[in-house]
Amino acid sequence: MWDVAIVGAGPSGSVAAYLLAKKGYKTLILDKNSFPRYKPCGGGVTLKAGKLLNEIGLPIEPVDAFHKEVLVKGFGLEIEVRTSSGEYAIAVVRRNLFDKRLLDEAISEGAVFKRAKVLGVKREGDAIRLVGINEASRVVVGADGANSVVAVTSGLRSRWSREDIIFAIEGVSQPHEKLTFMVDAAPYGYGWIFPRGKDSNAGVGGMLEKSKEIKRSFDRLAARYKVVKAHSWIISIGGHDKSIAGRSVFLVGDAAGLADPLTGEGLYYAIRSSLEVSESLDHEEPELEYRKRMEPVMRELKEKRRAARIIMPRIKFFFKLFVAYPEIAERYMLTSIGRVEFRDFWRWSISKLPRALIKEKLGI
Numbered sequence: 001m002w003d004v005a006i007v008g009a010g011p012s013g014s015v016a017a018y019l020l021a022k023k024g025y026k027t028l029i030l031d032k033n034s035f036p037r038y039k040p041c042g043g044g045v046t047l048k049a050g051k052l053l054n055e056i057g058l059p060i061e062p063v064d065a066f067h068k069e070v071l072v073k074g075f076g077l078e079i080e081v082r083t084s085s086g087e088y089a090i091a092v093v094r095r096n097l098f099d100k101r102l103l104d105e106a107i108s109e110g111a112v113f114k115r116a117k118v119l120g121v122k123r124e125g126d127a128i129r130l131v132g133i134n135e136a137s138r139v140v141v142g143a144d145g146a147n148s149v150v151a152v153t154s155g156l157r158s159r160w161s162r163e164d165i166i167f168a169i170e171g172v173s174q175p176h177e178k179l180t181f182m183v184d185a186a187p188y189g190y191g192w193i194f195p196r197g198k199d200s201n202a203g204v205g206g207m208l209e210k211s212k213e214i215k216r217s218f219d220r221l222a223a224r225y226k227v228v229k230a231h232s233w234i235i236s237i238g239g240h241d242k243s244i245a246g247r248s249v250f251l252v253g254d255a256a257g258l259a260d261p262l263t264g265e266g267l268y269y270a271i272r273s274s275l276e277v278s279e280s281l282d283h284e285e286p287e288l289e290y291r292k293r294m295e296p297v298m299r300e301l302k303e304k305r306r307a308a309r310i311i312m313p314r315i316k317f318f319f320k321l322f323v324a325y326p327e328i329a330e331r332y333m334l335t336s337i338g339r340v341e342f343r344d345f346w347r348w349s350i351s352k353l354p355r356a357l358i359k360e361k362l363g364i
């Protein structure tokens, strides 16, 4: 029997496998695909995520481009933001290569990889049986993405409701100079161009409820920026108020619904949750420990969800505010790289609202 079986070898699964195998746990990691495999993703790794990978001992590799400046544009306005420290804001990777390398690192630490599709989990005494394959483990980590079968069959949560899902489409575009976000490219969402040297990743994303409009937005983006090889997938953002651990089953990354409701950033949360699981398993009450360690993350995601509900329907107004007060943009950068708590940023930004509203009314 395995000490830990990890279902899914995306970034969350491979980081968990790397850390747990390194600690000496007999670790099995399973994926329905062989690697390298394609995963629809912009491949944007924020400085916050990059720093966490460094701390873990897995510096981001291979990286196609490091971007210090981020151009945000829409509604005829634009603003360029950068980190005050001069470090990169976003590194761009190709997920097929990035994920394969993380899995290789896990294997070199002693984790055993098997290609297999897991249909669910079932408790058998002290063990958990992986349905669909002939394996059992003391602990299971569900790292099987937004449509996690581990989450649902373990009873930790039911399927996501539509409002917990971001729908995104991405593809390959020509080379671009600047990493760009387009806040008017999709309803309740945005468009992006992430240059990576010889080409760029470009796409749009927004709430699943608006999927028809998002598809139309992508067609417009594709026509304008010659985007080819389109892939679509979902990002789950509903995890902040759901159960992420119980009876030796732990959920991480997209399986746990841990992505930023404002930006769709999921890589940081995938890595962070796997780090916290690996630290929790040594503990006497690992489920309790994991929940405790994840509390600040859950709180942050909850606050971002609340902010997204206010900002997204009024994106034009908020973007004008962003441009009119460059210090808001600068401070937002500090939250995105982990230097300022989102809660403090949000409170501070809201304090600017009354003056901004008066200026807007007076047209000055």
Ligand SMILES: Cc1cc2nc3c(=O)[nH]c(=O)nc-3n(C[C@H](O)[C@H](O)[C@H](O)COP(=O)(O)OP(=O)(O)OC[C@H]3O[C@@H](n4cnc5c(N)ncnc54)[C@H](O)[C@@H]3O)c2cc1C
Binding pocket: 007, 008, 009, 010, 011, 012, 013, 030, 031, 032, 033, 039, 040, 041, 042, 043, 044, 045, 046, 116, 117, 118, 119, 143, 144, 145, 146, 148, 149, 168, 169, 170, 203, 232, 233, 234, 235, 252, 253, 254, 255, 259, 264, 265, 266, 267, 268, 270
């Ligand atoms: C279009 C798009 C663009 C995005 N852009 C960004 C970005 O620029 N930056 C960012 O930070 N985040 C981005 N995200 C989010 C990011 O891709 C995810 O948050 C991240 O991949 C989560 O990692 P994970 O390891 O939890 O899940 P995944 O990467 O989804 O990995 C899950 C793995 O589980 C395997 N699996 C699934 N079911 C089973 C099963 N039953 N049995 C065995 N294996 C199984 C899958 O094959 C897969 O390899 C984007 C998402 C989308 C859809």
